[in-house]
Amino acid sequence: MQIKIDRKNFYDGIQTVRKAISSKSTLPILSGILIETQEKKLKLVGTDLELGIECRVDANIIKDGAIVLPANHLANIVRELPNKELELELKKDNKIEISCGLSQFKIHGSPADEYPLLPEVGSGIEYTLSQEKFQAMINRIKFATSDDESRPFLTGGLLSIDNENLKMVATDSYRLAYTQLELDKDLKNEKIIIPSKTLNELSKLLNSEDEIRFLITDNQILFEFSEITIISRLIEGQFPNYKQVIPDNHKTEIKLKKKELLNATKRSALVARNNSNIIKTKFQNDKLMIESNAPEVGQAYEELSTSQHGDDTEIAFNANYLIDVLKVIDNEEILIELSGELSPGVIKEVDNDNYIHVIMPVRST
């Protein structure tokens, strides 16, 4: 193997596929990146066996070949090299020589045939949409997944194709995030659960106005966009019936400025009890009063103007849940729908039905 490659493109490719690599892997070869010539490109692969990321980078291929190189060392070296063309040449004993100007590195690699193959993906449900829209959907739900490994079906996000709608849902049973997008063609109904690591890394990689294609098979999902392919296993199990969780009516509807509520909630959280971060909200006379107190620190009181329809009401929330959802909402104005202090609260954007966030109330005393 002998190639010439632009330093920056190579580095970006390394950083892309590294996202799949786990520092906790017990199989040493999985801490490496497979690099392999493929037609006129260099293919890079990283995987933790559950998530695999493949990236293709333009290169001048002088001689074909493949090798696995330690991801951290490779990334550190390529980061520090001058912004010039690099030359990579595979020598005997799986040693690779990286030259750049008057800098030269020899790194020990591992044979490419010891690297696990990413699984072949069969046929299945296929759809293409804008990266930007898909990223927005992921970002609006991914923070609501659960960390609780004893209920694996909550540790990912539901992707559901349901009557010409693409829906994504996540819940940790204390809150639920729901988002939907109308499909422009009729697809077979399907429900899968995508691991949160996949959602997180995918969201970081999506950024262009180009499209992303996904392909769902029995136990895998494949994403293709730009020069990147991602293959992820799916989580087995039954996702909770989220439709039951979203209230279909309410007694109070409040319109208010998102930023004002976010800032007031952040401040209130500073003196909310450490574990549950409880803040008490009271909606009355077109005003929202927020109270919190942490015995060891002190109390906070905030007052905001609102536009209220329906009953006055009080309800207590975990401040962090409120902060999480307010951070992902772009709209300047939001709607809060409530039905008393024991019923879940609903947060929506004004003039947008495509995002619904449900937060369970907490007992305030």
Next chain:
Amino acid sequence: MQIKIDRKNFYDGIQTVRKAISSKSTLPILSGILIETQEKKLKLVGTDLELGIECRVDANIIKDGAIVLPANHLANIVRELPNKELELELKKDNKIEISCGLSQFKIHGSPADEYPLLPEVGSGIEYTLSQEKFQAMINRIKFATSDDESRPFLTGGLLSIDNENLKMVATDSYRLAYTQLELDKDLKNEKIIIPSKTLNELSKLLNSEDEIRFLITDNQILFEFSEITIISRLIEGQFPNYKQVIPDNHKTEIKLKKKELLNATKRSALVARNNSNIIKTKFQNDKLMIESNAPEVGQAYEELSTSQHGDDTEIAFNANYLIDVLKVIDNEEILIELSGELSPGVIKEVDNDNYIHVIMPVRST
């Protein structure tokens, strides 16, 4: 106590005095900030009993008073409040009420009379110089202090007044940093050791073109600049005779570009053995060759152009020491003076005798 104060000025003052506060303090009151009205200002104080920082902030004093408030909570709250005028009012039971627009906090404080007084500073050697120059001196030596608490006299920097020169020196016995500045008046000769925490925090706070005044007494040093006063204990003990460590002649003198050497050293360090970070340098025919290798990773080879006078030579260094000193040098060109592989190497700036850095060689095998 009742005052009105600009949020940003108050926050900056809090951040300034917090630098003296240690998270490891066993005395609970030391995790707090003393705030106290003083003429038309609010005085803030933080201390760990070894270093004390006092800062005065403009305020509208309605009623005099003093209180100690928990530093972390106070900082978090004042950071999140809107950029408006804050009102602070001391209520009964050491509670303070902070209001800003429609936000209101009540925080538990502690009585000001429980807070330790910063020591009174007597008379001593006094000098005033530019903040910028003093900051540059500190930055050029502070990284060379030792962490080894068993030799406390190496854990600070020497400040010496010596025949109309202000000198600062630090060494951890593997390297030594020396810098000097000509004084514009004749002072009594003096040698003190300033703790590295004081040097670090002082360096962060210095930034304006105004002057800084220092006052050295028997066991303390006081710094005054802008609206800040810093009082630090001194380290007892005898600082090593640094003059003996700085070689007064050499067999090889090499001139080279600082940035090229820094980048090549950083890269070489990536494949240098983890603990000692050894890189081997070879100076020959107006060239510098750097070699390093880490058995588990690979090898690096770098070549740089130099301008050499005197014998060809080889010497091995800890790469990190070389990186540390090259990072604080502003000059584009440096001089390296060597006397063989067993003698310390000296790094200077071209056309500047005010900074000398000595690095001990390491055995390369």
